[in-house]
Amino acid sequence: PAMYVCDPFIRDWLLGRDSLDPALAGMAYWRLPPEPLAGWPLDETVNYLHRQIEREDGLPLRLIVTGFPGSGRRSFAAALAGRLQLPLLVLDSGHIAEAEWERVYMRGQRQAFLTGCIPAWSGSRWTQWRWPPLIAPFRIQMALAEIDESVPPMEGIVDFRVELPPLSIEERRRLWRDLVPETAGWRPEALEAMSRRFQVNIGQIAAVADRGGATAEEAAEIVRESSRQRLGKLAQQLPCTFRWDDLIVSDWIRQTLEDFVFEAREREIVWEQPAAQRLFSQGKGLLALFSGPSGTGKTMAAQVIAATLDLDLFRIDLSTVVSKYVGETSKNLERILSRARHMNAVLLFDEADALFGKRTDVKDAHDRYANTDTNYLLQAIESYPGVAILATNKKANIDSGFIRRLRYVLNFPKPDTGQRLLIWRRLIGELAGTAILEGLSDGLISMAGSLDLTGAQIKYAILSALFIARKGGEELGIPHVVRGLERELAKEGRSISRELREKLKY
Structure with a gap:
């Protein structure tokens, strides 16, 4: 048997075939350049890359593209590679075990050198690992990170960071029309409101398209759901x-x-x-x-x-x-x-x-x-x-x-007498009904004029009174409200005056 076997990828390269290294299958894919958005910093990034490439020191470049999930980092990287007339190979670190990192990194660089593609490292795991210093990197790398992710430094490579800007209103309007066919059935003012009100990114609009947000209301709820996870326990x-x-x-x-x-x-x-x-x-x-x-x-x-x-x-x-x-x-x-x-x-x-x-x-x-x-x-x-x-x-x-x-x-000051009375009447009317409210009218006027309370204190005094009345199987009355008030005032070491009790006949 043969002592040495040629690597299948090297064999294909020697035969003039541009193929993907089989060892990268399942974790790497080609990304075609999309139509770029007007707000993307493509021109200035391309100009910077050209200037760095022409420098005499010849240090490799690592372009770090940052943004939130769904902000279009892969699309931007593909558009940038297209402007450089090079294919883009996205390598997803989420499918790479830490023990395999150095081997995958080497094969990604080899793929880039032999086929002339730009490797773009995606997923959050690559930011947690040290980049192998003894493996020569391709002339241009791209690394996709979230806004608040720190990137491990690498000696002998020039880093350039690009943060993707938020979409403009016009860009959002265009993407809603292009990616979500259902918008054709929306009222014009609904589409305009969605474009202005929600600072969405490409991924969020694509999620609406995938989940079939048929109406503007459904689309708005999908957008809100996608944002709720960002802060987590913070x-x-x-x-x-x-x-x-x-x-x-x-x-x-x-x-x-x-x-x-x-x-x-x-x-x-x-x-x-x-x-x-x-x-x-x-x-x-x-x-x-x-x-x-x-x-x-x-x-x-x-x-x-x-x-x-x-x-x-x-x-x-x-x-x-x-x-x-x-x-x-x-x-x-x-x-x-x-x-x-x-x-x-x-x-x-x-x-x-x-x-x-x-x-x-x-x-x-x-x-x-x-x-x-x-x-x-x-x-x-x-x-x-x-x-x-x-x-x-x-x-x-x-x-x-x-x-x-x-x-x-x-x-926000404490409410005055008129505002306190309005709060008493609003809450009791909604919670107990207008008939009961009218029966308590004189007592509420006395309490509003005599007790300096906040809206929250009035609200929780009424809540206590409702439960006290319910416990006794009775209709809400002034005695229940007074007991609820006593409970609230006791928190501050206060109590109802004798004069007010006499007015309330309690």
Whole structure:
């Protein structure tokens, strides 16, 4: 028998056949160049690659293409390879065991050298492994990574990072039409609303096409589902069942909230104008600070805003962000913001004073590093391009320079007498019915005028009263409401005055 057997791939190459190495089957495939999107940075990337190729030092290039899942990284890589007139071979590290990494890497480079293709390493696992330094890489590599993934450095290779930009409204409109045939049956205003409201990527639109989103409403729900997994345990999705009528606030606050919603809907159109891009190069996100005592409607206002915009609302869990170690808090916030950057959602940072507190006088190294951390946090949230709401009941603790740079700053005070009465009547009327409400009318007027309560305290006093009445098999009455009130007031060490009890005849 023959002592040596020629490798099948080498044999095919010697015979002039351009084939895929059998050892790469199941983990590698050819990707044809698609029609490029107008917003892709193809020209500048091609020009950079040509300049580097012409350099005398001749170092290999590794182009790191970053974006969120579904952002079109493989499509961009294929379009770029097409511009360079080279085929693209995508190698999926998700199908490679760590023990096989060096062998697969070598065969991928060999495939590139012999067939003149560009290898594009895909999947998240390649970022976790060391690139073999003794295996010569092809002249151009592509590596596809997510926004917040770190890439292991490699000696003797030049890295160039390209982050795919979000799609413009026009690009989204075109992709909806091209990829989802059902849009032909949508109302024109429905397609326009989908194109403007949801900052989707190519993968999300393709997912709608695959799942058959026949109506705009079904398509919107599929898009929301695809975004909900990005934050994982870093945030809690809040239900958004409240309506504008549920929010009892002053006319000025309501008008300002409506302005906020309008700006959230229209801002992309404004930011696409050249003059706006030139004059407002930073701070294109929409940020608001809601301050005021607990229970005054800050979270409810955020829920009403998200519901009106037909977007999900995510409350950031501060336990996953704030760290006692210097520098860790800023890293945690960056991880959240990078994942949420192109999500179709509203972010709510509760207890924002814990994150964006005042900078202190520098007395020692710890103060200096703490201030550096605070500066980074302020810059990170200010440069966030999405919609975010910061809520606090300690506005005085937030850095004043940061507050001045926010687009909206609203203070939610405790409700006045008229607002308290309206809250009492709204909640009891909806929960117990109008007939019972009318029977309690005089007592509610007395309670609204005598007790300084927040909307949340009134709400939970009524909830307790309903259960007390139900336990006794009775119709809701003033005695049940008084007991519910006592339970709420006891939390603050307060009680109902003798005068009010006499008015209520209890």
